Amino acid sequence: MSLRHALLGLLAERPASGYDLLKRFDTSLANVWPATQSQMYGELSKLAAAGLITVSAEGPRGRKEYTLTDEGMAELRHWLTETRPQRTPRSDTLLRVFFLGVLPREQATAYLTGLMDHSDEEYEALRALERSIDWGEDQLSVYGRIALEYGLRLNEMQREWARWAADRLR
């Protein structure tokens, strides 16, 4: 149930409408916690009903601007400091590795070299994202940069691991 916390986190920065949040998701959090439009509007309603956010303004076209309440901020801080991630992240990619034995060796190797290529592409996409962002001194810049570094290192690691694994099969 982390989408609610993602929304609280974004609203901690500044008030926003569902539509605003949707766009900010796509350009920042989508890489670590994808969410759909349907889900976000539903979650915002629930958060408002729970008193963690409130409708602070209404604009044209039925636009509703949400603002974090004190309770919402308390919940956000609680989530950050008192709770630990509990679910093991699922990896579709790694699951396949377990079963590569049912393929002829050359196809197994092809899977691994495919992963190398994919890691390279992801790495470059993150570099491009890094260049496209106007990094300031604000908090989301500082921590967003740290999260992006994680992605860069992850893809480097993945490429080297896939190279090692492909070599090992020979």
Added chain:
Amino acid sequence: MSLRHALLGLLAERPASGYDLLKRFDTSLANVWPATQSQMYGELSKLAAAGLITVSAEGPRGRKEYTLTDEGMAELRHWLTETRPQRTPRSDTLLRVFFLGVLPREQATAYLTGLMDHSDEEYEALRALERSIDWGEDQLSVYGRIALEYGLRLNEMQREWARWAADRLR
């Protein structure tokens, strides 16, 4: 919908009952694709209904032994070679990083050093797992070892990244 492929993959090695598969999950695939008992029995019924596996024997206590059919093997090969993972993996851990700015700096640092410790523990747990397994020449040994290496490298990377990030906050 990867649980079905995980089950097909395990049954490709040898026939097994739901109960067998449950235990084999816990000792091998649980780190990349956790699944509950309820889910597995349900999925096995669906796979049997779809003709990808069949009940090849019935034992005491209502035990049903499932065997992969040719269609099941074809589906497994198709999944391995023709499809790519599509969902972005969600990371609860990384999501929090984006919002560390709402905490006083020392608490943000504490979160990162906590991640370092956690990575060390995970690393050691994987090393212990590695020692506890009787690595043979069979396919699941070869590829299981490769998957485990991924986990080791991931945790190493994560520890170094967290160290770097904590330093950066100073």
Added chain:
DNA sequence: GGGGCCATGTAATCGGTTACATGATTGA
């Protein structure tokens, strides 16, 4: 005999995905 394990299943709930539906406003 009885405790522990083997073995399978159902029901309720939840978070997430896909698709559908609707309409207001703005700017070229």
Added chain:
DNA sequence: TCAATCATGTAACCGATTACATGGCCCC
């Protein structure tokens, strides 16, 4: 005026989680 964008919502479905439920078999 009309296309693009802003803006919110509903409904159906699916996979995953939690809890509950049941009973047979084996060995001490």
